[in-house]
Amino acid sequence: MSEERKAAERMLLRLLGVAAAFAVIRWVLPEVWDKMSPFIIAVPIAAALQPVIRFLQKRIKLKRSPASLIPVLLLLALFLGLIIWLLIFAIGHVPGIVSQSGDLMTESISTMRLAMSNLLTKIGESTDPGVADWIRNALTTLLERLSIWGTSIAQTVGTFVVNLATAMPYSIIYISFLTIGLYFIAKEYEEIRSYLPGGKRRKQDSRTTQLTNSTVKSLFGYLRVQGTFALIVGIVSWIYLTCFGFSYAGITALFCGVMELVPMIGSGVPYIIMSVIQFLLGNTAAGFQILFLTLGLQLLRRVLEPKLMSDSIGITPLESLIGMFVGMRFGGIIGLIGGPVLMSVLVGAFKGGLFASTARDFHLISVWMKNRLK
Template identity: 80%
Template structure:
């Protein structure tokens, strides 16, 4: 059998493998996650608890079982405390959001409209009145669309809160299975770890193992960094906006904390827009306060980011930007957030030379076609 035919067969097998992988991701993995998610979540959590378990075994002289049980219970109490606090926050804020959603949206729209009117008045002094009227009509139409969208979002949030409350019994059962599974996985982690990528029962020199390790490192590093900054922005913003008496401080802080999860956009964009609106309305003090908040959050990120990020993601800002845009085109907002993660996987594949055999086979076949056409 010629080398060209072998290369063609290898390429065909790789294409079939890609199709099978797509089918697994599209249909099989969602079912696995639905049926086994508590135990899947427990594996990385158990890995994170191993230093604490080893400390209790070596320094406190505890056996493996109690050394595994203690951090699991502490983590459970911490998690339940956080959930209770979050539920109290939701219970307090959701009725206000539902009851005052119309007023909140109307106030926001009126504020934006007044800011644009002030801006258009200044523009009208320097341009033709027809231009001012055209801009005014476009802005009015846009604000009406935003108003309808805001009402829909408020209704969705209210419905989501009710669904969350209705799911509480299932959540308790889910957490129970997660806790018990976490204990057993933590107790037998060394044995389980040996079968995972990088474990002693896996080939350490294979490209697949190296790619998996790089991908997992990038994925968890990215999620950890983005989640940390989102939480920081939420808490700091909530405290800051409350101190200076901004209306709807909790909801605004939560929205900007979520926006911080979106790479290259973050909380700076909404805060700068809010600041500009305040300046156009003549509220210079509020505008300056929002600018100081934005500046403080950005400085905090610039100070902490190198330490937290380190080499956890392993992609350049340009690669992250490309991943964001491609992800947005395919998956909207979720794609915008997940695009850099997929880009880190792709970069890891290139660094692990996963595509080198495929490229070699393509080159071999292209040379064969070129020689045939001579």
């Protein structure tokens, strides 16, 4: 068999492998996650508990079973304590926050109406009345849609609370299975680890190991970077808005911090809208204050993001930008978030030489086809 035919067969097998991998990701993995998620979640947690277990075994001289049980129970107690604290906090503060949010929504809509009225007055003084009427109708329609959107959000939140309460029995069962599974996996972790990528009982190619490590590093690194910026935006905004005496500084800072997690939108869009509204209302000082806050946050992100991204997911800002755009085109918001992670995996695969043999086969086939066509 000629080398060209062997290369063509290898290429065909790789294409079949890609199709099989797509089918697994599309149909098999969701089913596996739905049926096995407690035990999948337990594996990385058990790995994180291993230093504590080894410490209890060596220093306290405990056997493997109690040394595994103690950190699992402590982790469960910490989790339940956090849940109870959040419930107590929610019962004590959520009604006030909801009431304040309602006042904020009402005040925001009133402020927007006043700003639009001022804008229409200025437009009407310099343009045809028909143009002013058209703009007035368009803005009225926009406000109506915003009101509908706000009502939809309230209904969604209410439905979420009802579903959460309905899911409590299942959540208790889920946590029970997760806790018991975590104990057994932590206890037998060394044995289980030998079957995982890079384990002693599994032959693992160094390039595949590099790709696996790159994937995990990229995912957690990207989430860490986005969470860091969201936290920075929330804290800086709350301090800044409080110092300048803005109403609802806490809710505004929280909202913009959450918006910072949304790619391509961030905190800049809501702050720019707030600044424009303040200018239209004649509050020039407040408009410039919000504008300076926006510029400061964007400058801070532009200075820190390249360094944090390169350290966390191992790709350049340009590669990250390409990954975001391509991901957005394929998967919308989810693709926008996952694009840089996949780009990092591809870069790691190329650096690790994972596609070197494919490139050689493709070159061999190209040369053979070129010679055949002469």
